[in-house]
Amino acid sequence: MSGVSAESQVRDPMRAAQEYLLNRPWWELVLRGLFIMIFGIIAIAWPDISLWALILVFGVFIFVEGLFQMVAAFSVKKEDPSWSLMFISGLFSFIIGIF
Numbered sequence: 001m002s003g004v005s006a007e008s009q010v011r012d013p014m015r016a017a018q019e020y021l022l023n024r025p026w027w028e029l030v031l032r033g034l035f036i037m038i039f040g041i042i043a044i045a046w047p048d049i050s051l052w053a054l055i056l057v058f059g060v061f062i063f064v065e066g067l068f069q070m071v072a073a074f075s076v077k078k079e080d081p082s083w084s085l086m087f088i089s090g091l092f093s094f095i096i097g098i099f
Contacts (some may be wrong), residue, residue, distance in 0.1 A: 028068060035061045063097025066090045 035057065042053040069090030077083045 031064070032061075035064070059097050059099070061097070062093050066092070066094030066097055069093060 039054060039057045039061070042057060043050045046053060067090070070087055071090075073083045073087035073090060076086070080086070
């Protein structure tokens with residue numbers, strides 16, 4: 001048996017996820033929040049066209065999120081060996097946002 005407890009094995013990925021989220025630029029979180037608020041306001045204000053508006057806003061959101069994720073993948077390239085998965089995920093989001 002190694003000296004590492006099961007609890008510490010669970011905490012390390014959680015701590016890494018928390019550090020990743022807390023170290024992101026503040027303006028990225030604000031931009032995400034604005035897109036989500038616009039998404040909700042459109043759904044409430046115009047229920048007759050909300051489906052098309054939501055599809056459009058969601059597409060823009062996914063497009064921008066994909067761009068941010070691809071840029072973030074290159075910024076952590078030296079520190080994170082799984083940066084390519086982050087880039088591929090961002091690329092898929094980017095492509096889905098175009099459609």
